[in-house]
Amino acid sequence: MTLRFHNISKTFGYQKVLDRVSYAFGTGLYALHGSNGIGKSTLLSILAGILEPDAGEIEVAGHSLHSAPLEAKARLSYVPDKCPIYPFMTGCELLQFVARAKGTLICPDVEALLESFALGAYLNTRFGQMSLGTQKKTMLASAWIGQPSVMLMDESSNGLDLATRDVLIARIRQMREKALILISTHDAEFAQSTGAEVLPFSKLHGPLMRSHECRRGPPAHERAAGHCCIDPENGAVE
Numbered sequence: 001m002t003l004r005f006h007n008i009s010k011t012f013g014y015q016k017v018l019d020r021v022s023y024a025f026g027t028g029l030y031a032l033h034g035s036n037g038i039g040k041s042t043l044l045s046i047l048a049g050i051l052e053p054d055a056g057e058i059e060v061a062g063h064s065l066h067s068a069p070l071e072a073k074a075r076l077s078y079v080p081d082k083c084p085i086y087p088f089m090t091g092c093e094l095l096q097f098v099a100r101a102k103g104t105l106i107c108p109d110v111e112a113l114l115e116s117f118a119l120g121a122y123l124n125t126r127f128g129q130m131s132l133g134t135q136k137k138t139m140l141a142s143a144w145i146g147q148p149s150v151m152l153m154d155e156s157s158n159g160l161d162l163a164t165r166d167v168l169i170a171r172i173r174q175m176r177e178k179a180l181i182l183i184s185t186h187d188a189e190f191a192q193s194t195g196a197e198v199l200p201f202s203k204l205h206g207p208l209m210r211s212h213e214c215r216r217g218p219p220a221h222e223r224a225a226g227h228c229c230i231d232p233e234n235g236a237v238e
């Protein structure tokens, strides 16, 4: 399994947000879907090793996030919804920092992505001076460093212009054969364009479930005909 988590629980104060949440993924592309406040961002930051769960186990490409955090984290990338980068850091410094932390270099593939995102002019800009879209693009580009096995992206299309969105969709589609990509998004059209398998948050609860038990997105011919697996009006999965 590329990503496996078992019985993850998390309580904030008196609010139990995650209660023994479990799932196991191979490679592929999944869009985590659920109402606001249900716990998607909390789960993704726990899976990324940013937030400590109260209980539960997480394995990334066979490495325990708890007992082998360096090995596990070297194989994953995480793009949070909000930008957590120091305002004094430049785009270039972030990319170099991520590459160093992963023990790798910024390869031509990542350079090509920076070019597709038209980030060249902003690499020496500090995060505090970047627009939200530029912050997001720089964080997204950094997620491709080190050929991760697991990519976690929280509201990945938020704040992106149409050209960037199309580049991201194409990139995500390319990666789905090689890695597990788990995105959370309110953007039904984005999820549909990537061809992601929609995974209702409610499916994560209870006993360990296999990935094929979740509902698949529509086949290509239905997508082309405008069918949608997330109802854009009320967010319900059809």
Ligand SMILES: Nc1ncnc2c1ncn2[C@@H]1O[C@H](COP(=O)(O)OP(=O)(O)O)[C@@H](O)[C@H]1O
Pocket: 012, 013, 017, 034, 035, 036, 037, 038, 039, 040, 041, 042, 043
């Ligand atoms: N650091 C925190 N402290 C207290 N409550 C939090 C914290 N982070 C998230 N929450 C609460 O946990 C719930 C789930 O939040 P979140 O994971 O952001 O949901 P989603 O991403 O699905 O919209 C919300 O009620 C939110 O207010």
Ligand SMILES: [Mg+2]
Pocket: 040, 041, 042, 081, 154
């Ligand atoms: Mg969220």
